[in-house]
Amino acid sequence: MATLGNPQNTIEVLQKYQFRFQKKFGQNFLIDTHVLDKIVESAGITKDDCVLEIGPGIGTMTQYLAESARKVIAVEIDSNLIPILEDTLSAYDNVQVLNEDILKVDIEALAKEQNEGRPMKVVANLPYYITTPIIMGLLEGEAKVDSITIMVQKEVADRMQMTPGSKEYGALSLAVQYYAKPEIVANVPPNCFMPRPNVGSAVIRLSLYEKPPVEVQDSKYMFQLIRASFNQRRKTLVNGLQNGGLGLTKDEILAALSEMGLSEMVRGETLSLEQFALLSDILQKNHNI
């Protein structure tokens, strides 16, 4: 039975070990059992699954995951939490804690070693200061991941789901939607954490596609275009791409826009993923002639 997940037991553990929260590690521990149940339920974990948990903290969610999964690999950067985790997870023999920085872990090698190379499920209450690099690493990396169910800042969860035309639509929306189907499964207020964060949070599930929803010759090139387009928001796409360091001339960009039936005044934030894919194929073909 999970013993953590409520304020009283959390305070007890923190006091026993005289744990001091480190702001630089984005430490906001969950203290709400309903939210924990919801995360584990929406991740759809079964006894077949190997789960990668990023940042177990004092092991609150890890206990819930250990009860539902076959195996849990929990990667925690803060060495002060390791003795606490040994204590709070002592009843579980299917959990392995690694004292490492997730951004430096070779997740593909981990999956090979721990799950015979089969896709893992990633579940985490993420440290908010590195949300984007963690998500991009998981999406773009070589490691096979089946789904990613994560607690993030509400505003970031919204951005992942946004479609063209909205203010929050950007490079993150396009990257997430190229690799996965995003779905917000819960909104979580600050009082579900200790200490309370200054922002609202949300749990979002990203179900990874076996095959991206759009076809593009060179997805790396498409993402370079996307980044260049959003680097200079509120400017025209022509401007953004011309100054994007891709060596494209104004004429090349105008010709591609005309081929797509788009105005030369069009802005990047109005283009859909399909349109970026087409633009990428046209520009690459013409540029290489």
Ligand code: SAM
């Ligand atoms: N899972 C716990 C919970 O829900 O109560 C803790 C979540 S807390 C928001 C984020 C956790 O990630 C902290 O334990 C923090 O120390 C850890 N962390 C921060 N940066 C990390 C990194 N680069 N690699 C691994 N863990 C990290």
